[in-house]
Amino acid sequence: MSLVGKKFPSIAVDAISEMGDNLKINIFEEAVNNNKKVLLFWYPKDFTFVCPTELHAFQAALPEFEKRNTIVIGASCDTNEVHFAWLNTPKNNGGIEGVTYPILADTNRNLANILGILDIESTSYSEETDSVIIEGSNVTYRATYLIDETGKIFHESVNDMPLGRNVNEYLRMVDAYTHIQTKGEVCPANWEAGKEAMSADRISTAEYLSAN
Numbered sequence: 001m002s003l004v005g006k007k008f009p010s011i012a013v014d015a016i017s018e019m020g021d022n023l024k025i026n027i028f029e030e031a032v033n034n035n036k037k038v039l040l041f042w043y044p045k046d047f048t049f050v051c052p053t054e055l056h057a058f059q060a061a062l063p064e065f066e067k068r069n070t071i072v073i074g075a076s077c078d079t080n081e082v083h084f085a086w087l088n089t090p091k092n093n094g095g096i097e098g099v100t101y102p103i104l105a106d107t108n109r110n111l112a113n114i115l116g117i118l119d120i121e122s123t124s125y126s127e128e129t130d131s132v133i134i135e136g137s138n139v140t141y142r143a144t145y146l147i148d149e150t151g152k153i154f155h156e157s158v159n160d161m162p163l164g165r166n167v168n169e170y171l172r173m174v175d176a177y178t179h180i181q182t183k184g185e186v187c188p189a190n191w192e193a194g195k196e197a198m199s200a201d202r203i204s205t206a207e208y209l210s211a212n
Helices: 027-034 050-060 062-067 080-087 110-115 167-183 202-211
Strands: 012-016 022-026 037-042 070-076 103-105 122-126 131-135 142-147 153-159
Touching: 012 080, 022 027, 027 037, 027 070, 027 142, 037 050, 037 167, 050 062, 050 070, 050 167, 062 070, 062 167, 080 103, 142 167, 153 167
Parallel strands: 037 070, 070 103
Antiparallel strands: 012 022, 012 103, 037 142, 122 131, 142 153
């Protein structure tokens, strides 16, 4: 079920800073209390393959997000200790040394479960052990959320495990949403900052289509 248009869940989650400090981060409060947008991106596992390429890509774009009043936060279900070990592993050895934004450690999977982004193929109850058996990795897909200054989700996307994200698309989405907030216009297909937008009416749409 899509969460776009809804408030992001207000729940505190364990996290770690680049310096190894243990934190508690509530994404909703980060947005509202700081009057900033938040980009939260989930990845499946530390010490894997596509994942470090994404973490470094978001790090490289961090100045551009900061220019747009946007906080970047990573997240997985690994522990803070594993995050810190990865943060201290050099880039040329598959590590994420140099990443400076915080990373959530949703080890109890409370937030990931609320968001519905865990790789669970099926669940079954075992009478013998009186427990629920999960089929699937029970780690998160590559889910991404953009949250505005009121805590509302204005974009979400979920990629399967092998599909890395295009970081520039999230910059474009932030630009488009900010344009809507400040100009009161809507943004047509393939809109980018500096291009023509439209009024939300039939005449403006007809004029835009005629010119493009």
